[in-house]
Every structure is written in C-alpha cells, then in structure tokens.
Amino acid sequence: MSSASVRIGQPAVAVETPALVIDLDALEHNIARMAEFAGARRLRLRPHAKTHKCAAIARLQLDAGAVGVCVQKVSEAEALARAGISDLYLSNEVIDPAKLARFAALAGTVRMAIAVDSTLGVDRLAAALKAAGTMAEVFVEVDVGHGRCGIAPAAAGALAHQVMSHGLRFGGLQAYHGAAQHLRSEAERAAAIAHAIGQARAAQASISSAGLACPLVTGAGTGTFIHEAESGVYGELQAGSYVFMDRDYADNAWPATAPRFEHALFVKSQVMSRGVAHAVIDAGHKSHAIDSGLPRVWQRALAFRNGGDEHGILRPLEGGSAAALPALGDTVWLVPGHCDPTVNLHDRLIAVRGGLQDGIVEAIWNIDARGCVQ
Amino acid sequence: MSSASVRIGQPAVAVETPALVIDLDALEHNIARMAEFAGARRLRLRPHAKTHKCAAIARLQLDAGAVGVCVQKVSEAEALARAGISDLYLSNEVIDPAKLARFAALAGTVRMAIAVDSTLGVDRLAAALKAAGTMAEVFVEVDVGHGRCGIAPAAAGALAHQVMSHGLRFGGLQAYHGAAQHLRSEAERAAAIAHAIGQARAAQASISSAGLACPLVTGAGTGTFIHEAESGVYGELQAGSYVFMDRDYADNAWPATAPRFEHALFVKSQVMSRGVAHAVIDAGHKSHAIDSGLPRVWQRALAFRNGGDEHGILRPLEGGSAAALPALGDTVWLVPGHCDPTVNLHDRLIAVRGGLQDGIVEAIWNIDARGCVQ
Numbered sequence: 001m002s003s004a005s006v007r008i009g010q011p012a013v014a015v016e017t018p019a020l021v022i023d024l025d026a027l028e029h030n031i032a033r034m035a036e037f038a039g040a041r042r043l044r045l046r047p048h049a050k051t052h053k054c055a056a057i058a059r060l061q062l063d064a065g066a067v068g069v070c071v072q073k074v075s076e077a078e079a080l081a082r083a084g085i086s087d088l089y090l091s092n093e094v095i096d097p098a099k100l101a102r103f104a105a106l107a108g109t110v111r112m113a114i115a116v117d118s119t120l121g122v123d124r125l126a127a128a129l130k131a132a133g134t135m136a137e138v139f140v141e142v143d144v145g146h147g148r149c150g151i152a153p154a155a156a157g158a159l160a161h162q163v164m165s166h167g168l169r170f171g172g173l174q175a176y177h178g179a180a181q182h183l184r185s186e187a188e189r190a191a192a193i194a195h196a197i198g199q200a201r202a203a204q205a206s207i208s209s210a211g212l213a214c215p216l217v218t219g220a221g222t223g224t225f226i227h228e229a230e231s232g233v234y235g236e237l238q239a240g241s242y243v244f245m246d247r248d249y250a251d252n253a254w255p256a257t258a259p260r261f262e263h264a265l266f267v268k269s270q271v272m273s274r275g276v277a278h279a280v281i282d283a284g285h286k287s288h289a290i291d292s293g294l295p296r297v298w299q300r301a302l303a304f305r306n307g308g309d310e311h312g313i314l315r316p317l318e319g320g321s322a323a324a325l326p327a328l329g330d331t332v333w334l335v336p337g338h339c340d341p342t343v344n345l346h347d348r349l350i351a352v353r354g355g356l357q358d359g360i361v362e363a364i365w366n367i368d369a370r371g372c373v374q
Numbered sequence: 375m376s377s378a379s380v381r382i383g384q385p386a387v388a389v390e391t392p393a394l395v396i397d398l399d400a401l402e403h404n405i406a407r408m409a410e411f412a413g414a415r416r417l418r419l420r421p422h423a424k425t426h427k428c429a430a431i432a433r434l435q436l437d438a439g440a441v442g443v444c445v446q447k448v449s450e451a452e453a454l455a456r457a458g459i460s461d462l463y464l465s466n467e468v469i470d471p472a473k474l475a476r477f478a479a480l481a482g483t484v485r486m487a488i489a490v491d492s493t494l495g496v497d498r499l500a501a502a503l504k505a506a507g508t509m510a511e512v513f514v515e516v517d518v519g520h521g522r523c524g525i526a527p528a529a530a531g532a533l534a535h536q537v538m539s540h541g542l543r544f545g546g547l548q549a550y551h552g553a554a555q556h557l558r559s560e561a562e563r564a565a566a567i568a569h570a571i572g573q574a575r576a577a578q579a580s581i582s583s584a585g586l587a588c589p590l591v592t593g594a595g596t597g598t599f600i601h602e603a604e605s606g607v608y609g610e611l612q613a614g615s616y617v618f619m620d621r622d623y624a625d626n627a628w629p630a631t632a633p634r635f636e637h638a639l640f641v642k643s644q645v646m647s648r649g650v651a652h653a654v655i656d657a658g659h660k661s662h663a664i665d666s667g668l669p670r671v672w673q674r675a676l677a678f679r680n681g682g683d684e685h686g687i688l689r690p691l692e693g694g695s696a697a698a699l700p701a702l703g704d705t706v707w708l709v710p711g712h713c714d715p716t717v718n719l720h721d722r723l724i725a726v727r728g729g730l731q732d733g734i735v736e737a738i739w740n741i742d743a744r745g746c747v748q
Contacts, residue, residue, distance in 0.1 A: 016472060018747050050683065072684045092684065095646045095703050098390060117647055120702050148681055149647040149654050178682055272469045273491050273523040280523050285665050286718050287747050291680075306665075307522055308552055309424065309714050310446045310466065310747075328494050329469050340683050344660050345718070347745055370745075371721055373392050373661050373684075 012352040012359040013331060017270040018283035020346040021333075024353045024362055026264035027243060028060070033259040034242050035064035041229050046070055046089060046218065048240030051340045053369035054349060055083030057243060068111070070238050074099045075372035081110045083368040089113040091174055091218070091238060093121055093141065093149055099374065100124050104132035113137035115174040117151050119162060126166035137171035138163045139218060142203040144196035146179045153202035157210030164212065172216035173207075175200040176238060181223030182292070185253050193227035200233050222249055226258055246339040248292040265342070266298060266356060267334040269312065271326045278305075279325045281312040281332050288334060289341035298333035298356070300324070331357075344370055386726040386733040387705055391644040392657035394720040395707075398727045398736055400638035401617060402434070407633040408616050409438035415603050420444055420463060420592065422614030425714050427743035428723060429457030431617060442485070444612050448473045449746035455484045457742040463487040465548055465592070465612060467495055467515065467523055473748065474498050478506035487511035489548040491525050493536060500540035511545035512537045513592060516577040518570035520553045527576035531584030538586065546590035547581075549574040550612060555597030556666070559627050567601035574607050596623055600632055620713040622666040639716070640672060640730060641708040643686065645700045652679075653699045655686040655706050662708060663715035672707035672730070674698070705731075718744055 006015055015021065038045035047061045049069040058069045058080060068087030071077045077088045092115055094100055106112055107129065114136055116122050122138070129136060140159045143150030151159060156173065163170045180192035200217050207214045218236035220228035222245075228234040241249055244265035254260075269283035279302075286309045288295050294304050297314065301324050305313040314332065316324045326332055333356055336342040343349070348366055352359040380389055389395065412419035421435045423443040432443045432454060442461030445451045451462045466489055468474055480486055481503065488510055490496050496512070503510060514533045517524030525533060530547065537544045554566035574591050581588045592610035594602035596619075602608040615623055618639035628634075643657035653676075660683045662669050668678050671688065675698045679687040688706065690698045700706055707730055710716040717723070722740055726733040 016470065016748050093646045096390065096644060118702055143649070147649070147652070148685055148687060270470060272467045275517070275521070278521070283747070285663070286715055289659070290665055291659050291683075309665075309718075311522055313522060328492055341660055344683075345745065345747075371719065373657070373719075374390050 006350055006361060006364060008361050008364065010361045012356055012361060015268055015350055015361065017268050017331070018287040019268045020343065020349055021266045021268045021356065022349050022351040023264050023266065023356060024351050026262040030243050030245060030261045030264055031060055031064050033261060034239065035066070037229070037259050038237055039065055043229055043234070044236040046236050046238055047243065048091070048238050049080060049369070050076065051240035052243060052343055053367050053372070054365050055080055055085050055368050056363070056365040058085050061243070070240070071369070073372055073374060074103050074106070075374045076369040077106055077112065078102065079369035079372050081106055086110040091115050091176065093117050095121055095124065097124055097128065100128035101132065104128040104134050107134040107136045108132060113139060113171055115139045115141040116159065116163065117141040117149050119159070122159065122162050122166065126168060129168065135169065137169045139171045139174040141174035142199055144175045144199040144219070145177045145192055148178065150174070153199050154206050156203035157206035157212065160207050160212050161210050170212065170215070172214050172218065173200060173203050174219065175203070175217050175234070176219035176221065177224065178221065181221040182248060182252070183223070184251065186255050189224050190227055193224045197228070197231045197233050204233070223252055226255070241339055244339040246292070247296045247335045247337045263298070263335050265336060265339050267295065267336060267342070269332050269334060271328050271330045271332060274325070274328045277315065277322050279314040280307060281314060282310070283312050283334060284308050284310045286310060287345060288336040289338045289345065291341060292338035295334035295336050298335050300326070300332065304334065343367055346370065380724055380735060380738060382735050382738065384735045386730055386735060389642055389724055389735065391642050391705070392661040393642045394717065394723055395640045395642050395730065396723050396725040397638050397640065397730060398725050400636040404617050404619060404635045404638055405434050405438050407635060408613065409440070411603070411633050412611055413439055417603055417608070418610035420610050420612055421617065422465070422612050423454060423743070424450065425614035426617060426717055427741050427746070428739050429454055429459050429742050430737070430739040432459050435617070444614070447746055447748060448477050448480070449748045450743040451480055451486065452476065453743035453746050455480055460484040465489050465550065467491050469495055469498065471498055471502065474502035475506070477510070478502040478508050481508040481510045482506060487513060487545055489513045489515045490533065490537065491515040491523050493533070496533065496536050496540065500542060503542065509543065511543045513545045513548040515548035516573055518549045518573040518593070519551045519566055522552065524548070527573050528580050530577035531580035531586065534581050534586050535584050544586065544589070546588050546592065547574060547577050548593065549577070549591050549608070550593040550595065551598065552595065555595040556622060556626070557597070558625065560629050563598050564601055567598045571605045571607050578607070597626055600629070615713050618713040620666070621670045621709045621711045637672070637709050639710060639713050641669065641710060641716070643706050643708060645702050645704045645706060648699070648702045651689065651696050653688040654681060655688060656684070657686050657708060658682050658684045660684060661719060662710040663712045663719065665715060666712035669708035669710050672709050674700070674706065678708065717741055720744065
C-alpha cells in the first residue's frame with residue numbers, strides 16, 4: 001500500500017498521483033437519481049457492491065432507500081460485513097465447502113442470501129448451513145441470455161423444490177443478463193432484455209408447476225435496468241455502475257427518458273514526461289482497468305494511448321495541435337473505461353467536494369473489499 | 375484483503391481459489407538461467423521488481439548474483455526498502471516535488487538511483503536531495519524507439535552535464551525499448567533493438583562530446599535481452615518477466631540458443647458452474663490482467679473465454695468434445711496473459727514445491743508493493 005499522505009481539507013489538486021478520486025456532488029446525484037427511479041416504481045433497489053467494494057458508499061445507498069447490497073464473493077461479503085453492512089446478497093454460485101462454511105458462519109451475524117445453479121451446490125450449501133446452525137435465503141439462478149452461470153428456465157422448479165426440501169428459504173430467481181449491459185444501442189439492449197424477461201417468465205412457470213410460489217425476480221444492471229423495471233416481472237434491481245458511471249457505460253446510447261448519471265470516478269494523474277508531440281502521464285493499467293477500453297481524458301482535447309502498466313501517452317485529438325498538450329507537472333483527470341476493476345486496483349477513494357480542479361478533500365474511504373476475489 | 379486461510383505444509387490442491395500460485399521449481403530454474411546468462415557475459419543483472427513487487431523474490435535474485443533491482447514508482451521503492459531490499463533503481467521519471475522529497479528521504483536509508491529526462495526533473499531532484507542532505511545516482515533516459523519517455527540521443531550530453539553541475543552522480547544511460555519486448559518474431563525484435571543500440575551509441579557520443587564519461591548503459595527486457603547483451607553497449611540488463619514467464623512472452627518466437635524459461639506463475643481456479651457445453655470458473659479479470667490477452671488453460675485441451683470480472687468461461691478447444699470439460703468443483707490452473715499487472719491484483723504469492731497438482735505449500739510471500747502506483 002502506498003505511503004503517500006492525503007488529508008481531509010486538502011485541495012484536490014494537491015492529492016498525489018495516480019489516485020482514485022470521487023466527485024461527491026456527482027456521486028450523490030447518481031445515488032439520488034437511481035433511488036428516485038426505483039422508488040417511483042415501487043421496486044426494490046439492491047445495488048451491486050462489486051462496483052465500489054466500499055462500505056461508506058453502500059451506506060449512502062442504504063440511506064437513500066436501498067434494501068441491501070449485492071456482492072459477488074464470500075470474502076467480499078466478509079469485508080463489507082466487518083465494515084458494518086448487514087444485508088448482503090451473494091448473487092453468484094459458491095461450490096467450495098470451505099467457502100460455504102465461511103458463508104454459513106457469516107449468515108449467523110448478518111442477513112445473507114446466495115444464488116445456486118446446481119444440485120451439488122444446493123446440497124453443499126444446505127450442509128454448511130446445517131453445520132453452522134444458520135439460515136440464508138436462496139435464489140435459483142436462471143441463464144437469461146448471457147450463457148455463463150444459471151440453469152435452463154424449465155429446471156427452475158426442481159431446483160427450487162430441492163432448496164425448500166432442505167428447509168432453506170427460497171427467495172426467488174436470480175435473472176441477470178450481464179452481456180446485455182454493454183450493447184451500444186437502446187434497441188439491442190431492449191431486445192436482449194425482452195428475451196431475458198421471457199426466460200424469467202418461463203422459470204416462474206416452472207416454479208408454479210412445481211406447486212411453489214416465486215417471491216421475487218432479481219437482476220438488471222446499469223445498461224438495462226429501465227427495461228427490467230418496466231417488465232412487471234422483476235421486483236428488484238441490482239445495478240451498480242450507475243454510482244460511478246464509467247466511460248464504457250457513457251458510450252451506450254441512452255433514451256431521453258433515462259435518468260442521467262454523471263461521471264463520479266476519476267483517476268488523477270500527472271504529466272511526468274513531455275515529448276515534442278506527446279505527453280506522458282504517470283497512470284497506466286496498474287491504475288485503471290482497460291478490459292472495456294482505454295480511459296477518456298476529462299475535459300481536454302486529448303486522446304489517451306496505451307502506454308503500458310505505468311504510463312499513459314497523450315496526444316492531441318485528430319486535427320488538434322500540440323499546443324493542446326499539457327505541460328510537465330500538469331494534472332490530468334481520466335474517466336476509466338470500466339469502473340469495477342479500476343476500483344479493485346486501489347486501496348482508497350478520495351472524495352472531493354466542489355469539483356475536481358477547485359474542490360477540497362471531504363472524505364477518504366477505504367475500499368474495504370479491494371482484492372477480495374475468493 | 376481476503377480472510378481465507380492458507381498454511382505452509384498444506385497440499386496445493388487445498389488452496390482456496392482464485393489464488394496466485396508459484397511453482398518454486400520453475401521459479402528457481404528461471405532465476406538460475408538468467409543469472410548464468412548474465413554471469414557468463416560479465417553483464418550486471420538488475421531484474422525489474424515491477425514484475426513481482428515481492429521482497430522474497432528479490433532476495434532470491436540477489437542471492438543468485440543480481441546487483442540490485444529496478445522499481446518503477448517511489449512507493450514501490452519504499453515498500454521494498456521496508457521489506458529489506460537495499461539497492462534500488464527507480465528506472466522512471468518523477469516530477470512531483472512531494473514524491474521527490476520521499477525519494478530523497480529514502481536515499482538516506484538505502485542505495486537509490488533514478489532516471490531523468492527533463493531539465494525541470496533534474497532541478498527538482500537536485501533540490502529534493504539537497505534539502506534532505508542525501509545523494510543518488512542519476513541515469514539520463516534516452517528514447518531508443520518506444521516513443522514514450524526519454525530525450526533524443528543528441529540531448530544526452532547536455533542533460534548529463536546538468537546532472538553533474540548539481541553535484542549529483544551521473545550513472546549513465548537508461549535505454550529501455552518497451553515496445554520491442556512483445557514483437558512476435560525474433561527478426562522484428564532484433565531489428566528494434568539494433569535501432570535502440572544505435573540510439574544508445576548516439577547518446578554515448580553526445581555525452582563524450584560534452585567531455586563526460588558514460589559509466590553504464592542499462593536497459594533490456596525479457597523479450598530482447600539477448601540482443602542488448604550481445605551489443606557491447608549495454609552493461610546492465612533489467613529483464614523482469616523471465617522470473618514468471620507469462621503467456622504473452624511464451625507466445626514470442628524464441629531462437630534455439632535462448633535460455634529456456636518456464637511458466638512459474640499460475641492462477642488457481644475452481645469450476646463453480648457447469649453448462650452442457652461449457653464450464654464456468656471463479657477467476658475473471660479481477661484475478662488476472664487481460665491487457666495482453668486472455669490466460670491460457672494449463673495442460674488441458676480447453677479454451678478460456680472472457681467471462682467478465684469474476685468468471686472465466688471454458689470450452690473444449692476447436693474439434694474437442696464436451697467430455698474434456700472439467701466437472702463442478704474441479705481445479706483449473708491458468709497461465710496469465712501478463713504477469714506484472716496480474717501480480718498487482720493479489721496480496722500474496724503462494725509458493726508450491728513439487729508441482730502444482732501434487733505439491734505442498736512451502737512458503738507464503740507478501741506482495742509487498744502491491745498497489746504501489748504512486
């Protein structure tokens with residue numbers, strides 16, 4: 001972990017680079033807009049904490065009306081529970097008995113739910129909870145189009161029945177379409193989610209045929225939540241990235257009626273070398289994830305070129321002149337291509353009030369579940 | 375940080391997933407081969423620690439004859455110095471006065487060197503060292519082909535003169551060609567390094583014209599070190615990735631005479647979901663970096679497909695059958711596409727002796743400089 005100091009009250013421009021900086025006004029705007037959206041439709045909002053891994057941000061979401069948060073790994077749940085978050089849904093499968101034992105222990109201290117998509121998974125989960133003497137809510141994951149985890153809709157009834165036969169609480173269906181989130185056009189996303197809704201309905205029918213009730217369908221992400229919200233099928237939204245709004249989500253085409261989210265997550269960087277026709281900044285892909293493409297340079301007519309792990313190379317946008325290049329020592333703000341894995345590279349978020357350039361550090365938040373991949 | 379336990383003496387197969395595992399036999403083989411290569415040619419070896427960020431591995435390299443290690447950031451130097459490494463070369467530019475003050479303080483406790491490529495950088499470095507009352511060796515970086523940091527060869531003499539006019543120790547030339555490392559064919563890499571050697575010679579001439587001696591030319595990486603070693607110009611090799619040998623470097627074409635390095639770094643993963651024609655493992659790009667392409671599945675006829683941040687999707691190789699797919703709960707080992715940023719995602723390296731599948735955990739090493747980007 002870096003030993004550079006950062007202090008509350010410090011000007012944002014004085015924060016050492018590279019650093020992960022939050023524009024608090026934008027963050028609060030985003031949290032409020034999504035809470036309003038879900039509230040107006042009487043939908044539960046359970047934002048995905050895999051995006052921020054940060055108890056301080058989870059608390060802001062809960063204060064705005066979220067019913068709890070989602071996590072993706074047992075260690076992520078443990079870290080957020082330690083930091084005071086008490087209603088966690090692990091929206092993913094766990095098959096390792098040692099990890100399930102940790103999950104079951106955690107379920108004795110906070111409210112836990114989990115997803116399943118196999119009979120082996122249900123048996124092992126039930127054994128772990130029985131051994132620990134604890135209880136959890138269980139969601140059956142259906143593959144609604146991604147082709148990753150989840151069972152076929154027609155198999156949902158049998159798996160839900162198995163969950164209940166072990167005396168576990170059947171919570172409903174996990175129906176998240178990850179691959180739909182980054183389809184660029186609104187029409188493509190609408191079509192993908194129409195398919196997902198059909199799959200979720202088919203799974204509901206399977207559960208009904210098994211003589212069971214389906215209390216809830218949960219899913220949706222920042223790219224598609226408008227469609228799940230309109231479906232009448234989904235009762236809970238899991239969107240996470242809206243809180244930061246990365247470059248990749250901003251590149252999606254959005255309908256005029258969609259809530260507008262603002263960029264709230266930035267990598268602060270500094271020019272450390274200058275050529276005649278390029279500038280080199282001190283942030284490469286050890287500072288921001290590039291799985292969804294390169295970052296965008298914020299409010300400057302500059303293109304970011306991959307400079308490797310530790311550097312970024314800036315050039316004027318096409319048609320621009322070298323006069324647009326920043327000078328040695330100048331600050332440059334980046335909007336990361338993908339927020340979730342970018343946050344996972346850092347130990348803390350530096351929350352700034354009053355804008356990036358003129359603002360003041362108002363809070364320093366631990367990224368409590370940074371690196372929690374197990 | 376994950377709370378899962380791992381113990382020395384534990385079977386490797388019992389280590390919780392995803393985890394970063396070292397094959398110690400392969401690691402020691404790689405360290406010995408590179409030490410022999412440099413030793414036989416009377417070249418200094420200063421491996422780049424940005425690859426492993428781990429004092430335990432740096433010590434193995436030093437024990438095998440390395441003169442010290444390179445780092446890329448001040449905070450990386452601080453972390454390795456705290457962990458006992460006492461000869462560090464920061465082969466990169468630093469322009470921020472606050473960071474330079476930290477560098478100068480560190481130079482009072484361990485032997486430090488640094489690269490420069492601007493008059494502003496030299497002035498600020500000199501001011502920081504003067505304020506701290508410490509000394510460092512300074513290398514002038516020349517752009518030998520990458521087009522990133524470094525000055526033109528003809529400017530080297532003037533900058534070296536400025537270094538000495540401040541009373542700093544001029545160490546020689548930093549002449550690393552990063553972009554050459556991953557050119558696939560040996561002929562392309564040879565041509566790129568022939569150009570780099572020409573640029574380094576031109577910089578030496580500039581220094582000589584300024585009436586100065588050039589004590590050392592330092593550079594080279596795992597993809598090209600054979601060429602720098604043969605040049606008669608380079609006196610020190612900075613290769614780092616050879617210690618782990620990732621998928622991307624293995625994909626380079628290698629001449630028969632090159633030292634053979636083995637894969638020593640693996641991500642251990644587990645099958646957590648199974649479809650009819652695919653398996654899903656619990657390692658995505660929060661567990662391994664994908665900037666240089668996807669990982670390779672180790673010793674199985676399976677293709678890895680991007681499953682996002684938390685998942686990997688495995689399918690049979692083309693022409694293979696679904697019978698090749700692993701079962702729910704099975705262990706799958708991945709060879710990461712790029713070792714440096716993969717290591718930077720984890721807190722520790724689990725070092726295994728006796729092979730991955732049958733081996734025993736012999737050591738657990740902190741990744742001391744994980745996340746040290748400042």
